Amino acid sequence: MSEALVLRQDNDGLATLTLNRPDKLNSLTVGMFQELRRHVLDLQKDDSIGCVVLRGAGKCFSAGHDLGDIAEGEKVPSPGWHSETLRLMERLPKPVIAAVHGHCYTGALEVALAADFIIASDTARFGDTHAKWALTPIWGMSQRLPRRVGVATAKRLMFTADMIDAQEAFRIGLAEQVVAADRFDEACDALARRILENSPFSHAANKRLLEATDARDMDSGLQWEVLNCEGTGPDMQDRIAAFTRKTKKAKT
Template sequence: MSALVLRQDRDGAATLTLNRPDKLNALNVEVFRELDAHVRRLASETETVGLVILRGAGRCFSAGHDLGDIAAGEKLPEPFYQSKVIERLADLPQPVITAVHGHCYTGALELALAGDIVFAAEGAKFADTHAKWALTPVWGMSQRLPRRVGTYKAREMMFTARTIGGHEAERIGLANICVADDAFDAELDRLAADILANSWFSHRANKRLVRETDGLPLEAGLAHEIFRGEGRGPDMEARIAGFQNKTVKQG
């Protein structure tokens, strides 16, 4: 039986690929078990992995929570297991890109929102369809979606269950970047290279600062930055010397 989440490492980036293309990468418990195992390993691999990319195999990122799994009665390893896995993904010390092409509905959108950067193809289709099925979110939609797009746009998406494309997702701030479908892989590689070329120390430190100060008043956030920041990285001197010599090193 093939893996439901594949991992490929290249040039400091670890790409995790949801691998149920025949089911449009619908998210069942076993997918989350495999994703969880990868995420737990990646959390301790900061010296060799500077960026994590999550994407889907085949026609789309993911059609969402496997409704067949719900109907059959999911057997979870622990209560709220999927939400905990998504939180562990969001809390990885490395930057996380969620790369979305094709469908990205409901549970899949909750998973995609765990990314620091949502990278979309113009043909991507985003929607929150909880209300279609008389469901309410437990994987983070009510918290992460408003923080991305604002509370009233989030309410519109939740109330209408309307599908929006990649360009609209970029316009409202749901996606950071939208690119042409035929440029998706090349532009994703370019973005990854740009991130990996900068200090991995700084990425981890900056991500931690932003996460820890989210929601704090400005004065408290500024104090946190000064007194809880990690200062200079071990690669600072080499990077400055490299710049002066026009030979800036990566990693």
């Protein structure tokens, strides 16, 4: 039996999904997307998981869409299927972190952008090379990249096909944090654990709120927030009680 193309490992509420074609620099195929999609659908209904980290095995996150597959003519289940898969991941009711080291080019960048944010190793390199190969994006680059870095910067990256390093990615807002390679795994886990300390109810509600009001004007966004407030979570009383007990104990 062949090894899985996307591995899932669970650890105390954290699910790590690993793109697993290290011998091919995790270049993205239909088969890999099929496995990623299955994991995402499973995670939608798995209440034991409060945070997801998406990363790559071996030397890099992913070198991008497998050009061999493109040249041979991929057979996808339906038009827009890749984009739909990433949208499913983007709309998971729990935080998703893209942990990027090494290459993250074109299709791989589209995958990473579908996470809530990117944490980058100082070895990470990013780029959009659609124009280099006379291709146009259909996995979400034209929509997510300008929302992350601004329209002018997105145009610069898309038109030049330039590669940028982790520090430049941080400067333009593509990556949220840059970490030294020797501390990368530790930093990713620590970040995920800080997220897991907080309410999964709030995480899910906040994701829905941010999604619904993205690009709205301020007044309609504020109105949406009031009218569609999801209230308090089932863990609110327990969290407040735990804090109160801790505060009282600290005073004695």
